[in-house]
Amino acid sequence: MGLVNVNTKLHIDLEWWEKEGKDFNYFLYQEMCPECKEHIKDFNKAIYIDWIDPETAEVKRLNGLWETLITCCSQKPDYINPELPITKAVFRIFLANRNEPLSAMELAERYGDKIGVSDPHRILRILTAGKVYNGIKPIKPSKPS
């Protein structure tokens, strides 16, 4: 994997989910608020929604579960809380921010209070020392083309 440090950007590696044969959408669903879980009856239908870009009028296929999590569930005050295991809290952070890569340092600075751990070295160790949790991995260095 190469050397990782507190400034290495991490994200949810969606390829990992495919390789592992795990259902990302089902895990995403598990992090939704009770109201949304109750509301979503047809799981497969909820995954795919068509969204029209207001600027370009281009129709894009979005993950409806993910959009709902961003607009509803992640806005709830207890979505990220210190009771959650760090791995789960960080998974929720990446879901809420559309998987924008963040380093352990950034996670500590921005979310330290909410996740109850503000030592970036500890966060890094938890996320990268053992097995991969929910696909949270360092981003691949861009290959020279």
Ligand SMILES: [Zn+2]
């Ligand atoms: Zn919700």
